[in-house]
Amino acid sequence: MISINHAVKRYGKHEVVSNVSVVIKPGTLTTLIGANGAGKSTLLSLAGRLLDGEGEFLLEGKDIASFKGSELARQLAMLRQSNHLAVRLTVAELVGFGRFPYSRTRLNAQDKQIVEQALLSMDLVHLADKYLDELSGGERQRACIAMVIAQDTKYLLLDEPLNNLDMAHSVHIMKLLRSLVDDRGKTVILVLHDINFASCYSDSIIAMKDGRLIVHAPTERVITTESLQEIYGMHIPVSEYEGRRYCHYHF
Template sequence: MITLRSVRKSYGDEVRIGPLNIEIPKAGITSLIGPNGAGKSTTLLMIGRLLNMDEGQIRVANMDVARSRSNDIAKILTILRQENHFITRLTVRQLVGFGRFPYSRGRLTKEDEAIISKYIGFFELTDLEHRFLDELSGGQRQRAYVAMVLCQETEYVLLDEPLNNLDIARSVQMMEHLRRAANELGRTILMVLHDINFAARYSDRICAMKNGQIAAFGTVEDIMKPDLLSDIFETKIEIIKGPYGKIAVY
């Protein structure tokens, strides 16, 4: 479980996030949605300990994120930011191999190599594993990044806008992979998504944020309501029933 208690973060006098109080159950996919500036990425980065909170407590798998050792956190929690600054002359296999660093400290064992191959195969990158990152398409590169964080084999996986810069087809492909990771590998995935309909189609739970606050949290059925979403996004949103569930129409 991921638990936030009275978590606050401020940027000057104009931007204030919190207090945030929420319990996100383990297993499955939880998506953070909301308008720009709602505090989604900031919340994710605080949970992933890439950004310090000003007040409050965050616990992941009953470990205090702020007080636990980095090595211990790295074995239960991994995070992928929007901005990735890896050297483009890394191969796919070398990149995915970074996910084993908390265990191998750079000295990969046969077991590590087998785990790397497992996730390269899971994300359908086997034919590309010796290609350099700058030789890949945007969708292929994003799959390699996500393969890297899953290769860390943590129970909790945090993803900041994993569909960023992907077209619809590649976005569907990515979400199908993440759904499989939750179902088949038992991962707890918390991600920031801008597209309500991708969140509704693939998530188990949705956390909607607005003005630095948690506006609503619940199942897809709980959140996919026209009045609720119209208030959060401050524009008229209608909900229709499609072949795969409810769809938001702007």
């Protein structure tokens, strides 16, 4: 379980996260939604200890600040929104870094098998020996996701994992994340801009606006025309098909 109590993040006098408290249940997929500048990525980075802020951040009841780096890296993996790397690595080398908390730089047979599985899960086996600067933006994004998966932690925090991805790969990754929750008991928290992906794959949704928490509730309570009006300031009709709700915001 991840507990965030009275989270605040300021840049100068400007609060980008304002007194937000949420509890993420284990074994669930939770999505953060909201307009640009709502504070979603900042809240996720606070929870992942990538940023310092005010408030209490607990991982399974323990202050996240009290974890040693290597200990935390075995519990929690995070995909940043921007993954620009200055060093020249192959795809396989990058994904292998996901095993660093366990084997440092000396991968054993089990590590190599996990890396292979991660490459396979992201359809990257044929690109394993390619350098990252030879790839498209979508291929690099999939490589970064594979690295997070190879880290094999209980908690995965993903900031806009569908960036640069085409429709087929976006659906594949959402299905994979859903299976990590349902079949392997992982806890996944992600930031998404596509509210239809959030609607179809999430157990619960955290909606933010101007740094404030608007609602944290089961998906069906958030994906309503009334709630979306408050979150985005626009009228978004919602329909239902085969038990899933779809948001019609294209008109």
